[in-house]
Amino acid sequence: MATQIEPATQTDEDAFRAEVQQFLADNFPAELKGQSNALAGVDGPTNETPAQTKWREAVGARGWGTPTWPKEYGGGGLTKAQAKIIDQEFAKAGAYNPIGGMGVMMFGPTLLEYGNEAQKQEHIPPICRGEIRWCQGYSEPNAGSDLANLQTFAEDKGDHYLVNGQKTWTSGGQWADKCFAIVRTDKSDKHKGISFMLIDMDTPGVEVRPITMISGTSPFCETFFTDVKVPKENLVGEEGQGWTIGKRLLQHERTNISGGGSLARLMGQSLGDIAKKYQPTGADGELADAVLRDKIADFEIRWNSFLLTARRAMEESKAAGGVSEISSVLKKLGTKLSQERSELLIEIRGLQGLGWEGDGFSDGELEAVRAWLFGKATTIYGGSTEIQNNIIAKRVLGMLDHQ
Amino acid sequence: MAVLNEEQEMLRDMAREWTVNESPVTEFRKVRASGEPEAFNRDAYATMAQMGWAGVIIPEEHGGSDFGFLSAGLVVEELGQTLTASPLVMNTVAASAIVLGGSDEQKAKWLPRLASGEAIATLAVDEGPSHDPAKIETSVSDGKLSGTKAFVHEAHGADLFVVAAKDGLYLVEKGDGVALTTRKLTDQRSHADVTFDGAAADKLASGGDSLLDDVLDRARVLTAAEMLGMAQQVFDDTLAYLKQRVQFNQVLASFQALQHRMADLFADLAQMRSAVEAGLQAVDGGFGVARAATIAKAEANRVMHTMANEGIQLHGGIGMTDEYDVGFYLKRARVLEASFGSSSWLKDRFSKLSGY
Numbered sequence A: 001m002a003t004q005i006e007p008a009t010q011t012d013e014d015a016f017r018a019e020v021q022q023f024l025a026d027n028f029p030a031e032l033k034g035q036s037n038a039l040a041g042v043d044g045p046t047n048e049t050p051a052q053t054k055w056r057e058a059v060g061a062r063g064w065g066t067p068t069w070p071k072e073y074g075g076g077g078l079t080k081a082q083a084k085i086i087d088q089e090f091a092k093a094g095a096y097n098p099i100g101g102m103g104v105m106m107f108g109p110t111l112l113e114y115g116n117e118a119q120k121q122e123h124i125p126p127i128c129r130g131e132i133r134w135c136q137g138y139s140e141p142n143a144g145s146d147l148a149n150l151q152t153f154a155e156d157k158g159d160h161y162l163v164n165g166q167k168t169w170t171s172g173g174q175w176a177d178k179c180f181a182i183v184r185t186d187k188s189d190k191h192k193g194i195s196f197m198l199i200d201m202d203t204p205g206v207e208v209r210p211i212t213m214i215s216g217t218s219p220f221c222e223t224f225f226t227d228v229k230v231p232k233e234n235l236v237g238e239e240g241q242g243w244t245i246g247k248r249l250l251q252h253e254r255t256n257i258s259g260g261g262s263l264a265r266l267m268g269q270s271l272g273d274i275a276k277k278y279q280p281t282g283a284d285g286e287l288a289d290a291v292l293r294d295k296i297a298d299f300e301i302r303w304n305s306f307l308l309t310a311r312r313a314m315e316e317s318k319a320a321g322g323v324s325e326i327s328s329v330l331k332k333l334g335t336k337l338s339q340e341r342s343e344l345l346i347e348i349r350g351l352q353g354l355g356w357e358g359d360g361f362s363d364g365e366l367e368a369v370r371a372w373l374f375g376k377a378t379t380i381y382g383g384s385t386e387i388q389n390n391i392i393a394k395r396v397l398g399m400l401d402h403q
Numbered sequence B: 001m002a003v004l005n006e007e008q009e010m011l012r013d014m015a016r017e018w019t020v021n022e023s024p025v026t027e028f029r030k031v032r033a034s035g036e037p038e039a040f041n042r043d044a045y046a047t048m049a050q051m052g053w054a055g056v057i058i059p060e061e062h063g064g065s066d067f068g069f070l071s072a073g074l075v076v077e078e079l080g081q082t083l084t085a086s087p088l089v090m091n092t093v094a095a096s097a098i099v100l101g102g103s104d105e106q107k108a109k110w111l112p113r114l115a116s117g118e119a120i121a122t123l124a125v126d127e128g129p130s131h132d133p134a135k136i137e138t139s140v141s142d143g144k145l146s147g148t149k150a151f152v153h154e155a156h157g158a159d160l161f162v163v164a165a166k167d168g169l170y171l172v173e174k175g176d177g178v179a180l181t182t183r184k185l186t187d188q189r190s191h192a193d194v195t196f197d198g199a200a201a202d203k204l205a206s207g208g209d210s211l212l213d214d215v216l217d218r219a220r221v222l223t224a225a226e227m228l229g230m231a232q233q234v235f236d237d238t239l240a241y242l243k244q245r246v247q248f249n250q251v252l253a254s255f256q257a258l259q260h261r262m263a264d265l266f267a268d269l270a271q272m273r274s275a276v277e278a279g280l281q282a283v284d285g286g287f288g289v290a291r292a293a294t295i296a297k298a299e300a301n302r303v304m305h306t307m308a309n310e311g312i313q314l315h316g317g318i319g320m321t322d323e324y325d326v327g328f329y330l331k332r333a334r335v336l337e338a339s340f341g342s343s344s345w346l347k348d349r350f351s352k353l354s355g356y
C-alpha cells in the first residue's frame, strides 16, 4: 500500500470532539457555567474563587486556552479546526476560556515572532497558563496618534537600562505583573531610536495612578517610571527595532478589537428581537415604528456583511500567514458598527436604556449603558479611526503622504 | 476575494482577459451609438456563449458546465467592470428558473439552446416601476397568458420569457400575443414593457411554492455581482485619477480629506464583496439563500450608490462629461439598484425574514 499523508478526517475530528467533551466533564466546575472570563478583560482585578482557579489551571495545563500556539512553549499545538472544536464545545457547555488578556491577544503572538529562545521560554508558558497579566506601555501624554513621538528614555547602563518617563492610558496597569513597552534608546532618530522592552511592574520606581472613565470604571492608569532598572535581557529584538515590533503588535490588537469574540457574542441577540420587547408591534408581529424597523434592518445588514468580511479576511490570511493591513479595515468597520449598535439599543429602549444604577433596571440594561460609554474608546485606542484611514490610504492604496 | 478553486480561477482570468481586451467600455459606446433597442453586440454574445459563459449554471447533461453561481458571478463581475452590454445575467436567471422548475421536457427543449447562445431568455416579473413580486395581476387561463410586465430587462433580444403569473412561473415564447414597447432608461440598455395578450404559456410546474422567490434571489445575487464589478472599477479609476491629477502643486491623492474618503470607500467595497460572494455561495450551497441574497443586494445597492456619487465628485468637472466613463457607471448603477429590490424593499424583507 502506498503511503500518503492523510488529510484530517471526519473521524479524527469526532475523536477530538469527544476528548474535549470528556475534558469538560472532568474539569469544568458546574458553578462557573455562564460566567465570563475576568482575566481576559481589563476592567477589574482578579480575586479568583477556588473553582475559577481549578478551571484556569486545568485549561492552562493543556494549553487549550491558546490552542494554536506551539506546544513547546505551553500552547496546545493544535490545528485551527481543532481550536474551533474547543470553542464550540466550550460554548455548548457554557464554559469560558479562562486564558486571555493582552498576553494572549497581542503580546504573545508578537514575542513568538520576535523574541529570542530564552524570552519565549520564560514568558510564553505563563501566558498559556493564565498566570501573568501584561499591560501595554505605549501611549504617553504627548505621544498618542503620533506614537513615535514617545519620550520615555532608556539609558544604557552596561548590564541594564535605566528608564525614566511617563506612560498614560495604561489599561489594567494597576493589576498587571509586567508591561511590554516601547521606549526611546536613541534621541537622534524618531523611529529607529525606539526599542521594545519588558518591564516588571514591581520594579522600584514604577508607580501607577488609576484614571476614572466616563463609564464610571477605572480601567486605565497613568504610569510613571523613575530610575527603573531593566535588565538587558528584557530587550526584545535589537535596539532600534522597537517601532517595527511595536507596530506588528498593533496589528494583532486591531484584529482583536474588531473581529474578536466580544463582537461575535454581541451578534447573538438580534436588535429586532430586543426591540419587540420594548416597542409596540403590529398584527404580524412586525415593529409598528416603520422608521425604527428600517434603521434596525439597515444596521443588521451591514453588521452581517461586516462579520462576513471578518471571516473572509481570516480565510484569506490563512495562506498569507497571519494578520495584515486588512486589520485596519476591520478595526475601522467593526468599531464604528459596534458603536452604532449601542446607540440603536438606547434608541430602542428609550430612557429605560439610559439607566446608571438601581433596581428599576435589569442587569442587561445597565451593562448596555456602560458598554455604550466604554465603546466610545474603541474608535480611539489601538490607533484611532482617522489613523486607520491614514494607514489604508497610504499603505494599502498607495496614496501619497500629505504635507 | 473568496478562496477559489482552479476552475474558478481559470474562468475569472479568462473573463478578465476577454473583457479588458475585447470588450472595454468603448464597445459599450458603440452599442449605444448604434441605437438598436436590443442594445448588445450579437457577435460578442456568441463569443461569450462559445466560451461557455451562458451555461455556467446549467447542468452538464443539458449542455452547460454546472460550475454554479459563484462561478457565474465571477464572470458577471468582470463584465460589470467594463459595462459589457449583454443579456448574460438575465439569460442565466431565466435558465435557473427552468433548472429549478422545469419538467424534463422543458429542460431538454430549452437549456441546451440557452447554454449555447442559440436562444436567449429573460425574466419578467414586475408590473410597475418598483420591484414588488407580491403585486402580480398577470393570469393564465387555458394555457393562454395575459398581462403587462414593466421594464423587462433584455426584452428585445429575448426569444423566451420566464413570466410570473398569479399562480406561478410560465414559459412564453416571443411571437404571437407578445408585444414590446421600448422604455429607454438612463443606462441605454434594453428595457421594455411587455404586453402578453393570450400568449401560449407553458407552466414551470416543479420547484414548489418558493420558485418565484428562489429565481428572484438568483437575480439579486447576479445583479449584485454585476454591481460589484462596477463598484470596483469606479473605485480603481477614481484612485488612479487622484494619483495623477495635480492641483495646488501636488497630486490630489496627497490630500488627507480625500484619502479618508477613499479609505471609507475601500472599506465599503470590502463589505460589498463579502456580502455578494456570500450570496452567490449561499445559492450554490442551497442554505440560507433568502437571507444571504437580501444582504448581498442590499449591500450592493448601498455601496454602489455611494461609490458612483463619490466617483463623479472626486473626478471634478471631467466626471460630468459624456467623454469620461464614470457617468455610465452612475446611470447603470441606479437602474440595477431599482431592479429586483430597492434598498427599502430589501430592508423590509430582511426584517420579515428576521421576525420583526
Ligand SMILES: Cc1cc2nc3c(=O)[nH]c(=O)nc-3n(C[C@H](O)[C@H](O)[C@H](O)COP(=O)(O)OP(=O)(O)OC[C@H]3O[C@@H](n4cnc5c(N)ncnc54)[C@H](O)[C@@H]3O)c2cc1C
Pocket (backbone or CB within 6 Å): A135, A136, A137, A138, A139, A140, A143, A144, A145, A146, A168, A169, A170, A171, A172, A220, A377, A380, A381, A382, A383, A384, A385, A386, A387, A390
Ligand atoms: C479606553 C482606552 C484604553 C487605552 N489603553 C491603552 C493601553 O493599554 N496602552 C497604551 O499605550 N495606550 C492605551 N490607550 C491610548 C490610545 O492608544 C490613545 O488614546 C490613542 O492612540 C489616541 O491618542 P490620543 O488620545 O493622544 O489622541 P490624539 O492623538 O491627540 O488624537 C485626537 C484626535 O485627533 C485625531 N488625529 C490625530 N492625528 C491625526 C492625523 N494625523 N490625521 C487625522 N486625525 C488625527 C485622532 O484621530 C483623534 O480623533 C487607551 C485609550 C483608551 C481610550
